[in-house]
Amino acid sequence: MSDSFDDQKRALESVLLENKTLKKETADLKKRLQMLEGRVEAFENKERTKNLIVAGVPKQTNLDIKGSVMKIFTAMQIQTTNMVMGSFRLDKNGEGPILLKMQSEQAQRDVIKRIKDLKGISTRQCGLEGSDRKIYFNEDLPMSKRVLFKMARELKKQKGYKAAFYLNGSVYIKTNENEQAIKIKCESDLDKLR
Numbered sequence: 300m301s302d303s304f305d306d307q308k309r310a311l312e313s314v315l316l317e318n319k320t321l322k323k324e325t326a327d328l329k330k331r332l333q334m335l336e337g338r339v340e341a342f343e344n345k346e347r348t349k350n351l352i353v354a355g356v357p358k359q360t361n362l363d364i365k366g367s368v369m370k371i372f373t374a375m376q377i378q379t380t381n382m383v384m385g386s387f388r389l390d391k392n393g394e395g396p397i398l399l400k401m402q403s404e405q406a407q408r409d410v411i412k413r414i415k416d417l418k419g420i421s422t423r424q425c426g427l428e429g430s431d432r433k434i435y436f437n438e439d440l441p442m443s444k445r446v447l448f449k450m451a452r453e454l455k456k457q458k459g460y461k462a463a464f465y466l467n468g469s470v471y472i473k474t475n476e477n478e479q480a481i482k483i484k485c486e487s488d489l490d491k492l493r
Contacts, residue, residue, distance in 0.1 A: 347438070347439040356396075356397055358394055365386055367397075368383060370425050374426065383399055384402055438465060444470060447486065450486065470483040
């Protein structure tokens with residue numbers, strides 16, 4: 300009977316040791332996964348830093364996308380020489396937002412700055428057909444940042460904060476006029492502000 304008890308004890312110790320080893324491996328794999336996800340996100344951010352998303356541009360019967368974009372830039376008084384490397388609609392029916400691949404990050408920032416200086420622009424101001432509506436220029440954020448930005452906007456509304464915005468691929472919240480904006484890197488940063 301003593302041998303049976305010793306065998307069971309050794310088997311239990313073996314299982315406990317294996318369990319401990321597997322827990323350590325799982326923790327190591329989780330750390331590695333987080334590191335790799337961070338690298339993928341950094342790569343996505345880098346690839347998107349030159350892009351702009353333009354929303355509110357109606358489909359034009361006599362102009363292609365590039366022609367519409369050139370009309371908008373002309374109305375904004377932006378020099379367009381080789382600034383836009385490519386442009387296409389993000390949907391199949393031709394009414395969705397336009398993705399602009401800009402020549403450089405600086406070109407992208409210049410357009411964002413100009414639209415802020417103008418305090419917006421509309422289709423009528425650009426001479427585009429259709430009903431008059433506002434045209435929006437946004438940075439091209441990866442999905443994880445879009446979700447984080449949406450959560451930041453919701454928190455801003457709930458708490459009555461001054462602003463929620465993104466700049467150069469990062470999400471920020473400004474709690475009041477006198478405070479500096481707080482950079483939001485992850486959901487736990489938002490939890491601290493709740």
